[in-house]
Amino acid sequence: MKLVSAIIKPFKLDDVRESLSDIGVQGITVTEVKGFGRQKGHTELYRGAEYVVDFLPKVKIEVAISDDLLELVIETISKAAKTGKIGDGKIFITRLEQTIRIRTGETGVDAI
Numbered sequence: 678m679k680l681v682s683a684i685i686k687p688f689k690l691d692d693v694r695e696s697l698s699d700i701g702v703q704g705i706t707v708t709e710v711k712g713f714g715r716q717k718g719h720t721e722l723y724r725g726a727e728y729v730v731d732f733l734p735k736v737k738i739e740v741a742i743s744d745d746l747l748e749l750v751i752e753t754i755s756k757a758a759k760t761g762k763i764g765d766g767k768i769f770i771t772r773l774e775q776t777i778r779i780r781t782g783e784t785g786v787d788a789i
Contacts, residue, residue, distance in 0.1 A: 678773035678786060679747050683738045684710065685758040685766040690736050696757040697740065700749055703789070706739040715763065733764065741776060743786045 685693060690707065697705060711732035742750055751768060759765055778788035 678776060678789065679742055679744060680771045680773050681740045681742060681747070681750050681754070682769045682771070683740075683754050683758065683766060684712065684735050685738065685754075686760065686764060687734055687736045689758045689760070690738070693738060693754055693757040696753045697750065700746075700753055702740055702742065702746070702750065704740075708737045708739075710735050710737045714767070735766065741773060741789050743789065 683693070687709070694705065694707075711734055713731060713733055738754070740750060747770065751770070754768055775784065776786075776788040777784050
């Protein structure tokens, strides 16, 4: 089992969610986050004063999947989240040791 975490631009969330649903992913967790990468924030003008926005708003999507779906999920997120501009985001994959569904007690892939 794998946990796929993707940091994407907020306006791409619906596209990614719909694309994941289309390939059979049953559940995702979404968190609003802030951060920066190579783009290192930007400068904005407000009422004539410049100020630096160090942390940009992003969305973090987490999906627990079986190993056989990994490549398809990576490809799906990449295509749906891509704008071709700086700040499109990143995808992180981590190994899941165990998954437990609290309501039923199911474990492993059955709990996903």
